[in-house]
Amino acid sequence: MIQSNPDTRTAVRPSWGLLLVLCGAIFLEGIDVSMMGVALPSIRSELDMSTGSLQWVxxxxxLGYGGFMLLGGRAADLFGRRKMFLFWLxxxxxxxxxxxxxxxGWMLIVARFVTGISAAFMTPAGLSIITTSFAEGPARNRALLVYAGTAAAGFSLGLVVGGILSEFSWRLVFFGPVLLSLVLLLSAIRLIPPVSRPERSGQGFDLPGAISVTGAMLLLVYGVVEAPNLGWSRTLIAIACSAALLGLFVAIERRSASPLVRLGIFATGSLVRANLGAMLFAGSFFGFQFVAVLYLQELRGWSSLETGLALxxxxxxxxxxxTLTPKLVxxxxxxxVIVGGFCLAAAAYALFLPLGLDWTYAAMFPTMILTGLAFSLTYGPLTIAATEGIxxxxxxxxxGLLNASFQFGAALGLAIVTAVNIAATGPDSSPQSxxxxxRAALIVPIAASVLGIVVISFGLRRRESAACSSSL
Structure with a gap:
């Protein structure tokens, strides 16, 4: 059952009904992103968009998601999680x-930017509703693992559904989420308990902090996403401006009576390690997916639907x-469990390194299934580690911090993989090139996974040292 707390006055409602709605929202976010990638060729053809402008879809x-994520996470705490979730849905x-x-094309780009902003507010609000509705421990862990599995299912199924819908019209890729959003919104109004007063009444809103950190995140994500097109000089300028705004943000937060981000939260070692792990895992996964899709479609000539089915x-x-992860945890x-997930991810990507010009799907399948297993052992437990004890x-x-880490990691991984792929391919576009x-680009997700093992293992060693000290 839902816990009572000083911020909410709720009727007794089934927790798993509430979880179903929130899982539906993260499923929506996952399927929306993956369907979009499959529909891009059809969009370019009908709207007559250049490759450069198509990338901005x-x-x-x-940019909207990563840039506003921290603001979205704190807004949920200050203005009410239910209110933020419903409004931005x-x-x-x-x-x-x-x-x-x-x-x-510009209409579509603006719509996607605002959709990204809405996800930046909606996602942390939904996740924090779960972490405040289920008691810390086995109940919350199982809820978070179900949530993580649903997110992965949305992303994976979106590849297939997007391929099918695009065969008829790319516009169905947008209208499908509209119907799902409407069902979720009506269900959420009923199943998410209302609050009788603002969750954080009496606290001010740190507007200077919000402006500076959002600007810093926007510039950082922009610099990372556009690095292959901007060139090194402009990319470094964007990142330098982001760092300057971030420095301003830190100075503001130290003096603010109601900080947007309490800087002391970064003293929690498990939170910092979980966020670093999230960056590395997202970077490795999305980097690998990018290489796999290019290999299957660009080199092997597979259709969008065939590629989706392969993944x-x-x-x-x-x-x-x-099912499996809660028992292992x-x-x-x-x-x-997180370390094991990173080990499986590194092995999965390494198994894809010998890819050839005529590889069968049977040769690819071990990588695909191991990647799914790695995701199940890593994504949910990282979510638990990032919110436990907070x-x-x-x-x-x-x-918000966790989701920002996932988004930034994904953008950084894609940027590095793209840069390595372009440099290693060279001007020759022959199949062998x-x-x-x-193959060169695959080194990036492997290296990120190995670094993830190191980061999380450091926390494991610290925990074992603390346990030994307490037993003395």
Whole structure:
């Protein structure tokens, strides 16, 4: 049952009904992103968009999502999680529909940017509702693992559904989420308990901090996403400006009576390690997916639907996360499971290195299924580690930090993989040159996974040292 707390006055409602709605929202976010990637060729053809402008259909969403994530997480704490979730779910619904009605490329890009902003507010609000509704421990862990599995299922199924819908019209890729959003919104109004007063009444809103950190995140994500197009000099300028705004943000937060981000939260070692792990895992996964899709479509000539079906095995996480992972976490603990997930990810990507010009799917399948298993052992437990032990009034902030780490990691991984692939391929576009570029780019997700093992293992060693000290 839902816990009572000083911020909410609720009727007794089934926790799992509430979880179903929130899982539906993260499923919506996952399927929306993955369907979009499959629909891009059809969008370019009908709207007559250049390759550069087409990239912004994806980049605008990432920019809005990553740039406003911290603000979204803190807004959930300050203004009410339920209120933020419902409002921004409605915005998501409206602008997804507007994207489907777009007749010009710029209209679609603006719609995707606002949709990304709505996800930046909606996602941490939904995650923090889970972490404040379920008691810390086995109940919350299982809820978070179900949530993580649903996110992975949305992403994996979106590849297939997007391929099918695009065969009829790319606009269905936008209108499908509209229908799902409407069902979720009506269900959320009923199943998410209302509050009788603002969750954080009496606290001011740190507007200078909000402006400076959002500007810093926007510039950082922009610099990372656009690095292959901007060149080194302009990329460094964007990152330098981001760093300057971040420095201003830190100075503001130290003096603010009601800081947007309490800097002391970064003293929590598990939160910092979980966020670093999230960056590395997202970077490795999305970097690998990028290489795999290019290999299958650009070199092998597979269709969007065939590519989606090939990657469907990664969606095994949807089954494994709520069934296998809770048992492993209970038996071995959270951190060992995360380390195991990173080990499997490194092995999966390494197994893809010998890819050839005529590889069968049977040769690819071990990588796909191991990637799904790695996702199930890593994504959910990282979410647990990033929110465990955090005060209830900062759960939205912790959720926002985690989601920002996932988004930034994904953008950084894609940027580095793209740069390595272009450099290794060179001007020659022969099949062998393309293959050499893919192999070189695969080193990036392997290296990120190995670094993730090191980061999380450091926390494991510290925990074991603390346990030994307490027993003396």
């Amino acid at each position: 994806v980049s605008a969403y990432v 409605a915005v998501f619904l409206v602008f997804s529909g507007l994207g489907g009605l777009a007749t010009e 469907l095995a990664v969606g095994a996480d949807a089954v494994l996360a709520p 209970q038996r071995f603990g959270n951190l060992p 005060a209830e009034e900062e759960q939205g902030l912790a959720s 393309l293959l050499d570029g893919y």
